[in-house]
Amino acid sequence: MQTLPKERRYETLSYLPPLSDAQINRQIQYILEQGYFPAIEFNETSEPTEIYWTMWKLPLFNARSTQEVLNEIQACRSQYPSCFIRVVGFDNIKQCQILSFIVHKPNQGGYRY
Known part of the structure; x- marks a missing residue:
């Protein structure tokens, strides 16, 4: 039996390999x-003690396509290239965050958006 290498885990989906562009697109579509x-x-x-992240603009209440969200991710990445960037999904009925996943890690490849 082999154990996982010791490394930092981030958010939802953190035990999977980095998401491809198509997978990021599909998660946003979901x-x-x-x-x-x-x-x-x-x-x-992305320290575990850092539970409060800065929101990029307001939530995208009127987003109807994944491309709108991807454009905002790219704008955030352009302005803050040395920051971790994540996408979160809020449920307006339960009034809480349902899911989140990292789409950009500074100084690491594997994420285009």
Whole structure:
């Protein structure tokens, strides 16, 4: 039996390899299909004690396509290239965050958006 190498784990889906562009697109599509509101957040670190991230603009209440969300991710990444960036999905009925996943890690490849 082999154990996982010791490394930092981030958010939902953190035990999987980095998401491809198509997988990121599909996760955002899932958020929209479920009626959740996507939002983009960024932070300089991803330490477990850092529970509050800075929100990039307001949640994307009127987003109807994945491309709208991807454009905002790219804008955030352009302005804050040295920060971790994640997408979160908010449920307006339960009034809480349902899911989140990292779409950009600074100084690491594997994420285009």
